[in-house]
Amino acid sequence: MSAYKDEDPRIHGIKTRIRVVPNFPKPGIMFQDITTLLLDPKAFKDTIDLFIERYKGKNISVVAGIEARGFIFGPPIALAIGAKFVPLRKPRKLPGEVIFEEYTLEYGKDRLEMHVGAVEPGEHALVVDDLIATGGTLCAAINLLERVGAEVVECACVIELPDLQGRERLNGTPLYVLLESH
Ligand SMILES: O=P(O)(O)OC[C@H]1O[C@H](OP(=O)(O)OP(=O)(O)O)[C@H](O)[C@@H]1O
Numbered sequence: 001m002s003a004y005k006d007e008d009p010r011i012h013g014i015k016t017r018i019r020v021v022p023n024f025p026k027p028g029i030m031f032q033d034i035t036t037l038l039l040d041p042k043a044f045k046d047t048i049d050l051f052i053e054r055y056k057g058k059n060i061s062v063v064a065g066i067e068a069r070g071f072i073f074g075p076p077i078a079l080a081i082g083a084k085f086v087p088l089r090k091p092r093k094l095p096g097e098v099i100f101e102e103y104t105l106e107y108g109k110d111r112l113e114m115h116v117g118a119v120e121p122g123e124h125a126l127v128v129d130d131l132i133a134t135g136g137t138l139c140a141a142i143n144l145l146e147r148v149g150a151e152v153v154e155c156a157c158v159i160e161l162p163d164l165q166g167r168e169r170l171n172g173t174p175l176y177v178l179l180e181s182h
């Protein structure tokens, strides 16, 4: 599912604000830089509004945002839909007891951690990040939430790199994106 297929007029403006940087952080990677989107308040607001319109009234109690760029998009969505925000962090950042999942990236290896007790069994969760590439990060996030008994209603990203087929690693969890980049 993706907003660009509905041809929402706001999508074009959002897409033009994302800078593509070749060979960052490694040769061969076309880096999708969302910091340029944040410089345009209209395009940034349109991005957040598209997610709010989709998730308002859907009984979501938790928005889980993935460090670092999911921390930019997740909190305004959580506030607007009346959900709590739970940060899923890189190793050794959270001070309390954590559970963790390891995963591989388009350009390396990493681990996501979540505070024990932040999410209760039976809660309905939305996972938010800026981008899905191989899907390893979102898969780790889904696993963390499901291990504590939450239901992941959907994952939401601004950008999908469909050539990397990350969507197929989500084991049937729905994914909603605003735009694709090839
Ligand atoms: O679908 P995947 O192949 O798992 O890749 C997607 C992830 O990669 C990027 O984060 P990155 O790990 O570069 O961390 P950062 O946001 O801290 O820069 C991006 O923000 C996603 O979280």
Ligand SMILES: Nc1ncnc2[nH]cnc12
Pocket: 029, 030, 031, 032, 033, 106, 107, 131, 133, 161
């Ligand atoms: N091509 C890419 N651009 C930005 N973030 C990424 N994370 C993984 N692949 C990426």
